[in-house]
Amino acid sequence: MDNINVLIIEDTPVESDALVKVLTENNYNVVGVAANYNDALKLFYQNTVDIVIIDVFLDGKPDGITFAETINIVPNGLKPFVFLTSSKDRQIFERAKLTKPFSFLLKPFNELEILYALEMAVEKFYGQANVFHSEDQNTVVSNDSLFIKKNKVLKKVQVEDIVYIEVEDRYCNIITEVEKFVILISLTKIIQLLDATKFCQTHRNYIVNISKIEEIIVNDNLVILKGNHKVTLSDKYKDFVKNFRILR
Amino acid sequence: MIKIRSFTYLILFFVSLPLFSQESQHVVSLIDTEVKAKSLQFKERVNFDKAQTFFRESNWDSTLVYSMKEMSNSKNIELIDYCHYFRGISFQEKKLLDESKKEFGKISQSFRFLFKVKMKLGEIALDQKEFKKALKYFQQVEKASKIASHDMKKSTVIHNIGLCYLHLEKFDKAEKYLFESVKLQEIQKDTLMIISSYMDIANLYYTQYKDAQAIPYFQKAYFLSKKANSFNLKKTAAMNMAVVEENRKNLSLALAYRKEYEIWKDSLNDQNKVWAIADLEKKFAIKQKQKEVDVLAAENKAKIAERNGFILSSVLLFVLFGTGVYFYRQKIKSSKIILAQKNELDQLNATKDKLFSIVSHDLRSSVNALKTSNGKLMENLENKNFTELDVLLHNNSTIANGAYNLLDNLLNWALLQTKQAYFYQESLHLASIVQHVEYNYKPLMLNKNLHYKNNVSATDYVFADMDSLKIMIRNLLDNAIKFSKENGTISIYTRPSSEDFCFLVIEDTGSGMNDSTKEELLKDTVLLSKKKDDEAIGTGLGMQLCKSLIRKNGGKLDIESEENVGTKIIIALQKFKNHG
Numbered sequence: 001m002d003n004i005n006v007l008i009i010e011d012t013p014v015e016s017d018a019l020v021k022v023l024t025e026n027n028y029n030v031v032g033v034a035a036n037y038n039d040a041l042k043l044f045y046q047n048t049v050d051i052v053i054i055d056v057f058l059d060g061k062p063d064g065i066t067f068a069e070t071i072n073i074v075p076n077g078l079k080p081f082v083f084l085t086s087s088k089d090r091q092i093f094e095r096a097k098l099t100k101p102f103s104f105l106l107k108p109f110n111e112l113e114i115l116y117a118l119e120m121a122v123e124k125f126y127g128q129a130n131v132f133h134s135e136d137q138n139t140v141v142s143n144d145s146l147f148i149k150k151n152k153v154l155k156k157v158q159v160e161d162i163v164y165i166e167v168e169d170r171y172c173n174i175i176t177e178v179e180k181f182v183i184l185i186s187l188t189k190i191i192q193l194l195d196a197t198k199f200c201q202t203h204r205n206y207i208v209n210i211s212k213i214e215e216i217i218v219n220d221n222l223v224i225l226k227g228n229h230k231v232t233l234s235d236k237y238k239d240f241v242k243n244f245r246i247l248r
Numbered sequence: 249m250i251k252i253r254s255f256t257y258l259i260l261f262f263v264s265l266p267l268f269s270q271e272s273q274h275v276v277s278l279i280d281t282e283v284k285a286k287s288l289q290f291k292e293r294v295n296f297d298k299a300q301t302f303f304r305e306s307n308w309d310s311t312l313v314y315s316m317k318e319m320s321n322s323k324n325i326e327l328i329d330y331c332h333y334f335r336g337i338s339f340q341e342k343k344l345l346d347e348s349k350k351e352f353g354k355i356s357q358s359f360r361f362l363f364k365v366k367m368k369l370g371e372i373a374l375d376q377k378e379f380k381k382a383l384k385y386f387q388q389v390e391k392a393s394k395i396a397s398h399d400m401k402k403s404t405v406i407h408n409i410g411l412c413y414l415h416l417e418k419f420d421k422a423e424k425y426l427f428e429s430v431k432l433q434e435i436q437k438d439t440l441m442i443i444s445s446y447m448d449i450a451n452l453y454y455t456q457y458k459d460a461q462a463i464p465y466f467q468k469a470y471f472l473s474k475k476a477n478s479f480n481l482k483k484t485a486a487m488n489m490a491v492v493e494e495n496r497k498n499l500s501l502a503l504a505y506r507k508e509y510e511i512w513k514d515s516l517n518d519q520n521k522v523w524a525i526a527d528l529e530k531k532f533a534i535k536q537k538q539k540e541v542d543v544l545a546a547e548n549k550a551k552i553a554e555r556n557g558f559i560l561s562s563v564l565l566f567v568l569f570g571t572g573v574y575f576y577r578q579k580i581k582s583s584k585i586i587l588a589q590k591n592e593l594d595q596l597n598a599t600k601d602k603l604f605s606i607v608s609h610d611l612r613s614s615v616n617a618l619k620t621s622n623g624k625l626m627e628n629l630e631n632k633n634f635t636e637l638d639v640l641l642h643n644n645s646t647i648a649n650g651a652y653n654l655l656d657n658l659l660n661w662a663l664l665q666t667k668q669a670y671f672y673q674e675s676l677h678l679a680s681i682v683q684h685v686e687y688n689y690k691p692l693m694l695n696k697n698l699h700y701k702n703n704v705s706a707t708d709y710v711f712a713d714m715d716s717l718k719i720m721i722r723n724l725l726d727n728a729i730k731f732s733k734e735n736g737t738i739s740i741y742t743r744p745s746s747e748d749f750c751f752l753v754i755e756d757t758g759s760g761m762n763d764s765t766k767e768e769l770l771k772d773t774v775l776l777s778k779k780k781d782d783e784a785i786g787t788g789l790g791m792q793l794c795k796s797l798i799r800k801n802g803g804k805l806d807i808e809s810e811e812n813v814g815t816k817i818i819i820a821l822q823k824f825k826n827h828g
Binding site for chain 2: 090097111116129135
């Protein structure tokens, strides 16, 4: 499980310092603090960024929105972001609203509010609203990562690192090559959200990352995965074997 | 002699007149019935019916008019013949003899009463002194009457023939016919005709100078005429006698007869004059009537014009009055509105002034307190009285907090009033928002030793604008802390929600409020009041802001409170519908 990488675009050092402090305390990884538009772009494209916190006004100009508009142009490079602003000026908001998905935080804010705003940004960005505060789910699934809220802190796991997922009741055990942890999400939901070309179900309780399969022993109903994990293959799901070229 | 001759001619002329009138009176009877039958047969011919009616009433002018109308649009030869007949007689009666002759000439040979036409033509010829022609007609009639019996008096025809001969000076033939007619007339006892016949005979003899034979007839005629009631006959008889006596040189008698003649002539003239006068009077009366009618018509016209003018002017006046009333009412209405607006504005202005005074007072006192506190702080720092520093700093922080809240509310209020604020309702996790707000107040509550409980259901999502929701909770929480005594309890929880609304309750065990205060708080009006408690002076702005924001978010506010026990402020917020 990795920390979330946050890029802060803020021109007032006092505020950015406070932000960095809060974020590091809550196990976020601040990849950089940009004080102007150019720095922001540079930092954004140089680093792996999961969420961007953008102050609307940089040096008295609404460059924050310009930045959002710029990264909005390239859809694939787009990341969730949160606007910071001290005024509820409608004109600014109307402009900011066009850079969807849009979430904002009004200054002054406290620790809880910034964390909440980050979570909201992720939820909205991946179109899975009201996940982190519901009682039956704590994970947002994106194309390449799972965002997991663990003990009030957001963490992420690269999807490609997952070896297999074992479902237990309302929980899912995520097994990566290096660690194993539990997330709160139903099987049906996670299957819906995961890329079907990368993951397939081998059993009522197992979802397997296809790229991690080492060997399929049909007779023993076993699938052997990387790291020598063994997963049961039930008759119902045997069909997926056909997707592979079988050497005879 | 010549003188006498001329007299006789005169006499003859006079005599002929009654002959015709008598003729027409008697002859009508048969033709009358025939005409009636025709008019019944041709009922649809209105003009013919009218013509015959007027004809029988001897109204000659009308007869002429209607017979002409009938002829102009009729093709029935029989009817046209009748019409010509009517017209002929009418013209004859009006002494237009040539016209009459023309009309009679137009009658076809198949006409039933052709002999009558001949008779009439004969009479006309006689009248025009064309005796030969007349004789021819009369002889034709006499012949016809021999063949078939008619209603016509044979005596008249014979008499007329006699007359013709007389005038043609064929005296023996005249004598024969006249005597024959006298004989017939004596049988018929037609006195008038007898008189004229006698006179004619007398004339016959007289012109032949057979005075001895003539005079008895004259006398007979004269005596008979005395009994008759025809002025014309009386006059002629008297005149004849006068001429006779004059010729006998019996001048005194002649004078007497002449006088008698004059009397009869006068009476005839009188009658004529009376008629003429009556006619004149009638004409005059008609003229008068016509004038009256004209005057009345003119008056009527004038009256109609007047009435129209009156109606028009009254309509105009009414319209004018209506528009006047309309504008007057409009003006009253607008002035009423203006007055109401003015009152409202005055009230708002007063409120604004009060708000200013309270805000400035609050701000000034806050900043002033901060200043003095800072002075103390510096003093204590110089004296190295560190225990006191902590207390003062906390105090400062509280004051700064209060002032900040006031400013924040002011700003938000201004934004709300000017509608400048960004407002976007979305799904919000109520529990999280409450946590965010309470986070800032925890030190304050800890400072006042207040117990705090948060039991907001984690499953409640509301549909609201995040910032305004925060402002509401902040203000209410602030109020709860402000009105709580030390060691009090503040709890925020949700009541079981209805289908559309979430109920967020903020409860304190503070001083509470009485019902009137509660009512005033819930009122829509701008409310600013000084609290009884001097320590907790407020502008009421926070509460006002809350109410406005709740309304804007489509929520409701309710208060449950008991004095010295505590207050529950309940906000009903719209639920987020899409979320199960």
